[in-house]
Amino acid sequence: xxxxxxxxxxxxxxxxxxxxxxxxxxxxxxxxxxxxxxxxxxxxxxxxxxxxxxxxxxxxxxxxxxxxxxxxxxxxxxxxxxxxxxxxxxxxxxxxxxxxxxxxxxxxxxxxxxxxxxxxxxxxxxxxxxxxxxxxxxxxxxxxxxxxx
Numbered sequence: 194x195x196x197x198x199x200x201x202x203x204x205x206x207x208x209x210x211x212x213x214x215x216x217x218x219x220x221x222x223x224x225x226x227x228x229x230x231x232x233x234x235x236x237x238x239x240x241x242x243x244x245x246x247x248x249x250x251x252x253x254x255x256x257x258x259x260x261x262x263x264x265x266x267x268x269x270x271x272x273x274x275x276x277x278x279x280x281x282x283x284x285x286x287x288x289x290x291x292x293x294x295x296x297x298x299x300x301x302x303x304x305x306x307x308x309x310x311x312x313x314x315x316x317x318x319x320x321x322x323x324x325x326x327x328x329x330x331x332x333x334x335x336x337x338x339x340x341x342x
């Protein structure tokens with residue numbers, strides 16, 4: 194299975210309204226890299242309200258606990274086995290962020306924790322929506338520039 198390609202049509206995502214660009218963040222509650230990235234996903238969500246949705250590979254109650262414990266307040270929907278949504282996007286590694294344009298095409302993907310990638314997605318969302326750009330992560334926040342998921 195390969196990750197969905199930039200330019201491809203994004204499959205439907207529960208909780209994603211489809212009116213404008215959005216970032217879809219795939220994660221699993223037991224993933225240490227997802228736990229590390231959660232507060233930065235929250236920064237992305239606060240910078241772009243209504244344009245970031247989490248797709249967690251766990252039941253709702255675990256997604257809620259994860260959000261409280263790791264500081265990620267973006268709306269989250271469960272993707273339970275057989276992981277239909279994750280498989281439709283070709284997700285093999287979490288976290289993965291997929292930026293979907295207003296026309297439903299994939300604009301960008303970021304696999305694992307990648308500071309430059311998260312900042313790029315935030316800047317692109319701001320550009321597409323006319324919002325102010327927000328830096329999601331900088332070297333002074335103590336996170337590594339990259340950590341594989």
